[in-house]
Amino acid sequence: MVFMTPYVSxxxxxxxxxxxxxxxxxxxxxxxxxxxEILLVIDRKSSQESCKIAEAYCEKDSRMKLLHSNVQGASAxxxxxxxxxxxxxxxxxxxxxxVMPEMFADLYSFASTHSLDIAVxxxxxxxxxxxxxxxxxxxPNEITRIPQTSRQDFMYKWVLSNQAYFVWNKLYRxxxxxxxxxxxxEKIIIGEDSVFNANCFxxxxxxxxxxxxxxxxxxxxxxxxxxxxxKQLQQDFQLRxxxxxxxxxxxxxxxxxxxxxxxxxxxxxxxxxxxxxxTLEEACDFVAQLISNLEMQPYIEIALQPNILxxxxxxxxxxxxxxxxxxxxxESVSMGKxxxxxxxxxxxxxxxxxx
Numbered sequence: 001m002v003f004m005t006p007y008v009s010x011x012x013x014x015x016x017x018x019x020x021x022x023x024x025x026x027x028x029x030x031x032x033x034x035x036x037e038i039l040l041v042i043d044r045k046s047s048q049e050s051c052k053i054a055e056a057y058c059e060k061d062s063r064m065k066l067l068h069s070n071v072q073g074a075s076a077x078x079x080x081x082x083x084x085x086x087x088x089x090x091x092x093x094x095x096x097x098x099v100m101p102e103m104f105a106d107l108y109s110f111a112s113t114h115s116l117d118i119a120v121x122x123x124x125x126x127x128x129x130x131x132x133x134x135x136x137x138x139x140p141n142e143i144t145r146i147p148q149t150s151r152q153d154f155m156y157k158w159v160l161s162n163q164a165y166f167v168w169n170k171l172y173r174x175x176x177x178x179x180x181x182x183x184x185x186e187k188i189i190i191g192e193d194s195v196f197n198a199n200c201f202x203x204x205x206x207x208x209x210x211x212x213x214x215x216x217x218x219x220x221x222x223x224x225x226x227x228x229x230x231k232q233l234q235q236d237f238q239l240r241x242x243x244x245x246x247x248x249x250x251x252x253x254x255x256x257x258x259x260x261x262x263x264x265x266x267x268x269x270x271x272x273x274x275x276x277x278x279t280l281e282e283a284c285d286f287v288a289q290l291i292s293n294l295e296m297q298p299y300i301e302i303a304l305q306p307n308i309l310x311x312x313x314x315x316x317x318x319x320x321x322x323x324x325x326x327x328x329x330x331e332s333v334s335m336g337k338x339x340x341x342x343x344x345x346x347x348x349x350x351x352x353x354x355x
Contacts, residue, residue: 006037007112008089008104008171011081013074015043018050020096020218025057027098027216028064033105038064041081045072050095075184075192078167082183088112089119089171096218097168098126103214104171110210111171114143117204119171120163122213128220136217137162137169140317143208152251156315158201159247160260167193169215172200185243190236190272195243202247228276230286234293237265241294259303260312262296263326266333270344280344288337300334 010028014021028038038061040054051068058064069080078092089111093099103121111119125136146154158164176182180203184196201207244261248254266287273283291297303309309330313323325347332343 004035006087007035007108008033008037008091009081009085009087009174010036010038010091010093010104011078011085012038012040012093012095013043013077013081014040014050014054014095015046015072015074015077016050017095018047018053021050021053024093024095024098025053025064027101028093029057029061030101031063031099031104032102033108034063036063036104037085037087039067039081039084040064041067041069041077041084043072043077044068044070071186073186073189075186075188079183079186082177085174087174090174090177091171092168093215094168096220098216098218100214100216106212106214107171107210110208111173114206114208116143116171116206116208117173117176118158118200118207120207120209121169121215122211123166123169124213124216126216126218128218133216135213137165138211138213139163139209141209141211144206146205152253152257153315154204154207155202155247155251155257156260156312158204158207159198159244160257160264160312161316163209164194164197164201167196168217170197176200176204185239188236188239189232191240191268194268195240198240198243198247202250228273228278228286230289233269233272233286234290237269237290238294240265241296255299255302256308256311259299259308262291262294262299263303263330263333265290265296267329280341280348284337284341284344287333287340291333297334300330303330304334 012024012028040058042051042054054066058066067080067084069077071077071080082090089108091104107119107121120139122138123136124133126133144154144157182196182200184192188195244258248257251257269287269290270283273286291300309323309327318326329343332339
């Protein structure tokens with residue numbers, strides 16, 4: 001019997017998601033890509049029920065393989081998958097999400113046809129309310145290569161834009177990951193995807209996006225106010241800051257990249273507080289602390305220099321209205337937490353309601 005190298009290795013970290021896991025694994029078993037391996041990696045702290053569900057699916061689908069790990073946490077579990085993967089490309093699926101049947105066949109065809117280091121697709125959002133799926137992220141059909149594009153523009157586009165937020169709507173060429181020894185930072189609890197992507201995109205020489213959306217992010221909504229470990233969150237942002245600084249060292253105008261990164265980190269901090277149902281006042285207090293601890297203020301001032309934001313807007317396909325709002329946001333950040341709170345309240349009560 002001839003064993004073919006899988007076209008794609010799909011890594012699924014599993015931790016106590018027995019309520020949602022069957023839907024996830026059903027969607028993976030319906031993948032039209034025959035030459036795939038689906039690595040179900042069990043977090044050592046996961047429940048026995050999740051493990052039993054995974055075992056049952058492995059018995060039904062020969063593409064599925066169960067990996068028991070002695071590690072815990074999404075990053076460590078994904079790294080186990082990376083070390084066992086044998087596919088030409090690697091993808092990730094979270095065990096409470098699900099995917100369209102043609103996702104990996106189509107994305108592999110796109111990536112391999114254009115010989116891409118990284119391929120990106122759009123995302124749907126399931127709000128758990130029995131209503132139709134909503135668009136979460138859509139991207140244009142485009143391909144970017146170095147040296148046709150400068151490293152700086154490449155990094156503006158891929159490291160700093162919203163394409164870099166998630167790993168589960170992408171394929172990564174395994175030989176590229178192996179060459180640069182790219183793994184997840186296991187010290188980061190929140191935001192590990194963006195750091196992994198920053199490292200990947202800052203080293204890649206080709207990347208592309210398709211306008212189609214295949215991945216379905218399951219948004220478990222709640223009115224509950226969740227606690228936030230500010231010490232852990234500060235540590236996570238410090239590690240992100242360190243990663244962005246390392247990326248910036250790969251281009252001559254690294255300070256400009258750090259300037260945009262500082263604003264992106266502020267928006268991410270505000271978003272973290274929003275999804276935890278915390279108040280805007282608390283979010284702005286945390287941002288002020290973050291800017292002080294990471295000494296970000298000089299870089300925020302750089303972002304306000306002529307052409308810095310507009311050059312970023314071109315690479316990230318930001319329209320005039322979005323650029324104007326981004327400039328106003330940057331100005332409010334530079335003036336301290338009171339002005340930031342004022343802008344955030346205006347944005348929430350006026351701009352968001354306009355749509």
